[in-house]
Amino acid sequence: MQTGLTRILMVVACSGVLAAGCAGDNRPSGKPETMKRGAANDNKVILFVIDGPRHTEAFDDPAHTHVPRMWDDLRMQGAVVPQFFNNGRTLTNPGHAAIITGTWQDIANDGSERPTKPTLFEYYRKAYAVAPEETYVVSGKGKLDVCSYSTHPDFGAPFGATESVGFEDDQAVFDELTAILRKNKPRLVLACFPTVDRTGHGRDYGGYLAAISQVDSLLHQLWLFLQDDPFYADQTYLIVTNDHGRHDEKNGGFANHGCACDGCRRIMFMALGPEIKAAYTASDDYDQRDICNTVAEILELSVLHSEGRVIEEIFKAAP
Numbered sequence: 001m002q003t004g005l006t007r008i009l010m011v012v013a014c015s016g017v018l019a020a021g022c023a024g025d026n027r028p029s030g031k032p033e034t035m036k037r038g039a040a041n042d043n044k045v046i047l048f049v050i051d052g053p054r055h056t057e058a059f060d061d062p063a064h065t066h067v068p069r070m071w072d073d074l075r076m077q078g079a080v081v082p083q084f085f086n087n088g089r090t091l092t093n094p095g096h097a098a099i100i101t102g103t104w105q106d107i108a109n110d111g112s113e114r115p116t117k118p119t120l121f122e123y124y125r126k127a128y129a130v131a132p133e134e135t136y137v138v139s140g141k142g143k144l145d146v147c148s149y150s151t152h153p154d155f156g157a158p159f160g161a162t163e164s165v166g167f168e169d170d171q172a173v174f175d176e177l178t179a180i181l182r183k184n185k186p187r188l189v190l191a192c193f194p195t196v197d198r199t200g201h202g203r204d205y206g207g208y209l210a211a212i213s214q215v216d217s218l219l220h221q222l223w224l225f226l227q228d229d230p231f232y233a234d235q236t237y238l239i240v241t242n243d244h245g246r247h248d249e250k251n252g253g254f255a256n257h258g259c260a261c262d263g264c265r266r267i268m269f270m271a272l273g274p275e276i277k278a279a280y281t282a283s284d285d286y287d288q289r290d291i292c293n294t295v296a297e298i299l300e301l302s303v304l305h306s307e308g309r310v311i312e313e314i315f316k317a318a319p
């Protein structure tokens, strides 16, 4: 794939030719026009975070009983990374903060601390003067409002995302998300679905499995919604992941999470979008921090403080 940086360099090279007075430059004064600020391209990204399913009830289940839409339909249109991990703290706020900053974030899990490194929202809004309502955090859990901006001195609240948080269940998050997509047309969204985690902590195994099935269906509905909306169709990247898994059977079972067992660390990664390979299974291992750099590649951002890397292998080769 042609990288965002390559594209930017090519634009700079062409501008240089025009400035030197080539035949295509018809502007009367010869001065460059004021550059119109805005996003670098038409790409949109939605990060769809399912809070705390365990891989054994999701992609590692040989029958894929609870994730049929993801496994049978969406996977065939996109790319999955089978070996994908939270290698930081396997709790909700640290996990979401790792996704949105590309760094391991040892922050409180009660919503009292913001990430210390810049979020994707801040990089995006600072680079392109994107309006506040063009970036959103939509979350069932109210404590995830901290993902809207960081405490980093070069960034912070002036570049933060709009927040809409505190919803009872995944259906309510979905309804709010689609209402915002219709009305505000955001270009970068972090959407956080809480019900799998809540039913798990409630030790309701049947409810936990039902929640995985429901969010699987909501994800599919969202993809159809996006393809039916001219602002999003064929320009939107949907990335599905988790903040953490849950304990494997040797380490306490499905009810809780938070340690470094394989069940807690192992999470989903699936991506769909115009430049993403179809029916592709990645061969390398990646972790949560790599989401930040991969989104940055799509939106043509420089994410200086991120420790991740672009998941290059999921993108189609340059034509």
Ligand SMILES: [Zn+2]
Residues within 6 Å of the ligand: 051, 052, 091, 092, 093, 197, 243, 244
């Ligand atoms: Zn969580």
Ligand SMILES: [Zn+2]
Residues within 6 Å of the ligand: 246, 247, 248, 251, 257, 258, 259, 260, 261, 262, 263, 264
């Ligand atoms: Zn564990």
